[in-house]
Amino acid sequence: MHNIKKSIAAxxxxxxxGFKMEEHFHNFFEIIYIVDGSALFNIxxxxxxxxxxxxxxxxxxxxxxxxxxxYPYKRYYILIDSDYLYSSIKDMRLVSILKCRTQNFRHVxxxxxxxxxxxxxxxxxxxxxxxxxxxxxxxxxxSYFSLxxxxxxxxxxxxxxxxxxxxxxxxxxxxxxxxxxxxxEDITLGKAAGLFxxxxxxxxxxxKKVTGYTFREYVxxxxxxxxxxxxxxxxxxxxxxxxxxxxNNVNNFIRTFKNYEGITPHRYxxxxxxxx
Numbered sequence: 001m002h003n004i005k006k007s008i009a010a011x012x013x014x015x016x017x018g019f020k021m022e023e024h025f026h027n028f029f030e031i032i033y034i035v036d037g038s039a040l041f042n043i044x045x046x047x048x049x050x051x052x053x054x055x056x057x058x059x060x061x062x063x064x065x066x067x068x069x070x071y072p073y074k075r076y077y078i079l080i081d082s083d084y085l086y087s088s089i090k091d092m093r094l095v096s097i098l099k100c101r102t103q104n105f106r107h108v109x110x111x112x113x114x115x116x117x118x119x120x121x122x123x124x125x126x127x128x129x130x131x132x133x134x135x136x137x138x139x140x141x142x143s144y145f146s147l148x149x150x151x152x153x154x155x156x157x158x159x160x161x162x163x164x165x166x167x168x169x170x171x172x173x174x175x176x177x178x179x180x181x182x183x184x185e186d187i188t189l190g191k192a193a194g195l196f197x198x199x200x201x202x203x204x205x206x207x208k209k210v211t212g213y214t215f216r217e218y219v220x221x222x223x224x225x226x227x228x229x230x231x232x233x234x235x236x237x238x239x240x241x242x243x244x245x246x247x248n249n250v251n252n253f254i255r256t257f258k259n260y261e262g263i264t265p266h267r268y269x270x271x272x273x274x275x276x
Contacts, residue, residue, distance in 0.1 A: 007084040008141070010130040015073040021066040024272070027229040028079035029098045032056040033123045037073035039066050041108065048108040053116040055123075055152070056108050059098050061221045076123050078130070082180050088142040092173040094149040096161035099176055101212030109156050122148045161210060171196055172210045175203075176218065183222045184246035189215045223247060224260055231269040238265050 009028075015037075023042075038051035043064040050056060051070070058064055060082070080088075089095050111119050126144050129137055153160055161169045175192055192215070193200035207215045227245040230236055239250050247253035257265050 007081045008079065008130055010076065010078045010127045012076050012127060013074070015068065016071050019066075019068045019073065023063050023065040025063045025225075025228055026079065027060050027225050028081055029060055029085055030056075030058040030077060030079055031123075032058070032075055032077045033120065035074040035076065035120070037068065037075075038070040039068045039073060041066055043107045046107065048106075050108045053111045053120070054108050055111060055119060057097050058107060059101070060225050062107075076127055078123075078126060082177075086177060088145040089149055090146075092170045093161050093163075094146070094153055095173060096169065097149070097152065097156075097159055099173060100161055100210055102210070103212070105159055105212065109152070109159065111155075115151075115155055118151060119148065122151070168206065169210060171198070172207060175207065176211065179219055179222050183219070183226055184244060187219050187246075219246075220256060220260070224257060227253070227257065227265065228261075228268065231265055232272055241265065 032050075032055070034050055034052050034054045034056075036052050038049060041048045041050050041056065041064060043056075043058055044062045048056075049069065085095060085098065122144055126141065126148070129141050129144065134140065161173075175196055178192065178195070179187060189204055190200050192198075193203045196203070204215055207213070207218070211218060213221065223246040227241050227247075230241045230244060234241075236244065238254070242250045242253035245253070247256065254264055257263075257268070261268060263271065
């Protein structure tokens with residue numbers, strides 16, 4: 001976990017021995033591209049063996065750990081916050097690979113043949129653009145992101161939101177964005193249904209089908225994501241973090257946090273600040 005408070009960041013690392021990354025979290029979407037070596041990833045309880053020319057998509061709710069299998073382990077990884085993701089990629093279908101977790105979803109995709117050279121080239125371009133101050137940098141970055149996600153979409157369409165949902169998919173992703181922007185307010189299924197002119201029972205059903213989360217779970221996970229961010233990056237009190245992240249009282253916040261994370265907010269802060 002890097003101590004980063006940017007909208008986007010990119011890294012390249014090589015590891016030759018003795019590497020194990022403990023379970024961790026960051027309030028970013030993460031894209032990992034493995035250049036060489038192999039590793040065992042555990043992402044929200046799903047286990048994958050990933051190797052060279054694999055690309056991995058992890059969202060801001062998903063805790064994950066990594067154990068190396070084959071050295072040297074060389075990889076690029078890109079961290080993107082929610083606002084930058086939405087401003088870079090306008091087509092909601094493309095965003096869905098980071099936003100939706102249906103039953104058949106795979107975090108690790110294997111790139112083969114000529115496709116691997118194409119995607120590797122795009123990842124390298126993104127890395128260079130992010131870490132240098134080139135002219136028209138923002139335009140170039142958004143172009144490369146759109147191109148990368150479009151390329152991945154064409155090759156791995158089943159892991160994106162299905163076309164069969166039509167305009168409904170855009171509505172669900174807009175509701176996800178609404179929750180992200182208003183997580184510290186009183187958000188209810190009924191209120192969201194009213195704002196987006198949908199029947200609440202239908203919204204409940206389709207939200208779960210499209211995203212893999214119930215509406216309530218998505219709100220809670222969004223609030224916990226913000227709370228974990230504040231626990232790591234700030235010295236705010238637990239009470240202030242509870243309020244700022246949208247929970248109605250401290251006892252409910254601590255109980256919910258422990259139910260989802262397995263430890264209290266205080267222990268979480270102590271553990272991850274010590275590790276990173």
